[in-house]
Amino acid sequence: MSNWDRFTDTFFNAKVMLKYLPDILSGVVVTIELALLIVVTGIAAGLALALLRSLAIRPLNWLIIFVVDLFRSLPPLVVIVLIYFGLPSVDLTPSGFVSTWLSLAFVLMAFSEEIFWAGITSVAKGQWEAARSTGLSFGQTLMNVVLPQAFRLTIPPLTNRTIAITKGTALGTVVAVTEILGQASSAMSNSYNPSPLMMGAAAYIVLFLPVVVAARWVETKFAWKR
Amino acid sequence: MNKPIVDARGIHKYFGALHVLKGVDLRVAERELVFVIGPSGSGKSTLLRCLNRLEEPSSGSVVVDGIDMLDPRTDINHARQRIGMVFQSFNLYPHMTALGNVTLALRKVAGKSRAGAEALGQAALERVGLADRAGHTPGQLSGGQQQRVAIARSIALEPRVMLFDEPTSALDPELVGSVLEVMRSLRESGMTMIVVSHEMGFARNAADRVVFMDEGAIVEQGPPAAIFENPAHERTRAFIGQIQRH
Numbered sequence: 072m073s074n075w076d077r078f079t080d081t082f083f084n085a086k087v088m089l090k091y092l093p094d095i096l097s098g099v100v101v102t103i104e105l106a107l108l109i110v111v112t113g114i115a116a117g118l119a120l121a122l123l124r125s126l127a128i129r130p131l132n133w134l135i136i137f138v139v140d141l142f143r144s145l146p147p148l149v150v151i152v153l154i155y156f157g158l159p160s161v162d163l164t165p166s167g168f169v170s171t172w173l174s175l176a177f178v179l180m181a182f183s184e185e186i187f188w189a190g191i192t193s194v195a196k197g198q199w200e201a202a203r204s205t206g207l208s209f210g211q212t213l214m215n216v217v218l219p220q221a222f223r224l225t226i227p228p229l230t231n232r233t234i235a236i237t238k239g240t241a242l243g244t245v246v247a248v249t250e251i252l253g254q255a256s257s258a259m260s261n262s263y264n265p266s267p268l269m270m271g272a273a274a275y276i277v278l279f280l281p282v283v284v285a286a287r288w289v290e291t292k293f294a295w296k297r
Numbered sequence: 298m299n300k301p302i303v304d305a306r307g308i309h310k311y312f313g314a315l316h317v318l319k320g321v322d323l324r325v326a327e328r329e330l331v332f333v334i335g336p337s338g339s340g341k342s343t344l345l346r347c348l349n350r351l352e353e354p355s356s357g358s359v360v361v362d363g364i365d366m367l368d369p370r371t372d373i374n375h376a377r378q379r380i381g382m383v384f385q386s387f388n389l390y391p392h393m394t395a396l397g398n399v400t401l402a403l404r405k406v407a408g409k410s411r412a413g414a415e416a417l418g419q420a421a422l423e424r425v426g427l428a429d430r431a432g433h434t435p436g437q438l439s440g441g442q443q444q445r446v447a448i449a450r451s452i453a454l455e456p457r458v459m460l461f462d463e464p465t466s467a468l469d470p471e472l473v474g475s476v477l478e479v480m481r482s483l484r485e486s487g488m489t490m491i492v493v494s495h496e497m498g499f500a501r502n503a504a505d506r507v508v509f510m511d512e513g514a515i516v517e518q519g520p521p522a523a524i525f526e527n528p529a530h531e532r533t534r535a536f537i538g539q540i541q542r543h
Contacts, residue, residue, distance in 0.1 A: 195386075195388070197388035198390065200384065200388065201388035201389075201390075201447070202390075202402075204351060204377055204380070204382040204451075205377065205381075205401070205406065205450065206378040206454070207402055207406055208374050220390075220391065
């Protein structure tokens, strides 16, 4: 057996791959469900917090900043474990899936709040003044003038952060979520062969590459000539 | 003076401990063009911004076209429609076309339909000589054109008063003329205008009155000829001497 054969037999073993393909595919479905939930709720919550913060109500802003800084500094794994093993002590028993979703959504909320907030504050004060001087209300100015400009600046950091955090769905393994990596690693221990892990890796690429490409497309779409 | 359209009395403004306006009174008649001049930091821009409440005066009263601007019951967004403002840095919305800039408030504040707003917006762009630039974004326009779009954005709302805050200070010299031209035609159409600017030539032949401010107070005011040729106060004389040397 040549070295190459040995390599493919270990990492790309057709028999093993065929056997565990259904498991990996079911993992893909779980990862997609989890990722979509995290992205939608996390970004929506982050935007909501940034909008709340723009109202400049001081005690509320302290609270927002505290929560955001907390979730930005905690390792996501710790948050998952705290929710999964901690909440039962107040008689709430979230599943591993729900724990992972909530944890990563909180983390994405925290990061996206900071990104949206940076975008909002980067819009020149003169934009607010011009809009308000024509009679637009605070909310109308925010929606029609400030946010469209802020979004353009937030798209690149937001996609980076979103991809990094959705890959964190793999952390769900520790609370028995059967997502891609969980399926791949149990298949790997059952088959004594790392080929399922390679399938898992391929699945991540297939999942996330289109996201990256889509993000680039959105970036060019939101750009305008200066 | 007949019943003034802008009636500001006893305006004080503090920024923290800094006393920027020290009891300023300014009354402007309908169709009058008032020029406000003065050294940097004299409070001219702050005064202008107090008139449409972009700055909240610390005390005093501001009545514009019969509306008490400082009354908490006043619908400030409604009142501001009647007071156009043009800024030194244009402040056009960079993500919208010229027409989009002009129609935004028409649609959102004046409640016009899209078609109605676009007709009015196009007419306003026509008045500033930029009808053919409606589809351009601010980045595709020169500074002078941008400022004229900003003027169109204000006049489209048919304001009763226009405030100009150093409208030509950010422009290259060769672009100043086109903006002054638009201001002159506005003046001829009978618009009441309060202009903070150092365009002395324009002040001389277009202004009804020149107000000289220094250190947060009005030092003197009068017809342009009187203020420029024969100022009563030493500070006015020194300031006018300085800007005329340039």
